[in-house]
Amino acid sequence: MNDFIDFILQFGSLTQQQIDLVSRKATELTLRKDEYFSEAGEVPRRVGFILEGVMRVCYYNNKGEEITRYFFDEHHLVVEMRSFENNIEASEYVQAVTDCKLLIFSKQAWDEISRTIIGWDVIVQKIFSKALIEKLERRSPLVEQDATTRYLTFMEKFPHLANRIPLSYLASYLGITQSSLSRIRKNIR
Structure with a gap:
């Protein structure tokens, strides 16, 4: 309380x-x-x-x-x-x-x-x-950015959330497919 x-x-x-x-x-x-x-x-x-x-x-x-x-x-x-x-x-x-x-x-x-x-x-x-x-x-930056930038922006602004949410939810939030998100994550590493 x-x-x-x-x-x-x-x-x-x-x-x-x-x-x-x-x-x-x-x-x-x-x-x-x-x-x-x-x-x-x-x-x-x-x-x-x-x-x-x-x-x-x-x-x-x-x-x-x-x-x-x-x-x-x-x-x-x-x-x-x-x-x-x-x-x-x-x-x-x-x-x-x-x-x-x-x-x-x-x-x-x-x-x-x-x-x-x-x-x-x-x-x-x-x-x-x-x-x-x-x-x-x-939400506003998500409209203007490409998928990789959206993901990186999310990771920068909400690092405490990244490991707590399923990739499918994150992909949906970012407006991309889960396979695209996986590809982006792989390319960043």
Whole structure:
């Protein structure tokens, strides 16, 4: 819980009473590798904070191919916020890439925190604004670069993720085939 509180306090201040409320509303969840935190077609009912592990956001394109959009590791919130807040079906899957341990807030608990703590929504907005900027910074170079440069950029920016995710997910994220990724990796060595 301390990791989550430290994370939240980067974006705003809370009194000890507010911290205690947030702490009471959280529960721990363990997800095994490949288990889903949330699925496309379902309304998200919880917000997670990753304490340990790596998760990914993915979807299926119109050809039925699985596409990885993002990876999240420790100290990131996990939820499709638009669907969560508006009570609508998610369009993407959130899946554990490794065994994961998360703090979980149910929709009811999250809403109660929001109603009780003045300024909570501002803190959450700041968190998601930062996350959006991070996503854009991760994805924007991928559009303009060749496959080898995309791979090298990923390795440079996220060396801590490289050995934690399957090559098939990484290839999908980079927008290349797994065989192309293998060839790139072989040529770099």
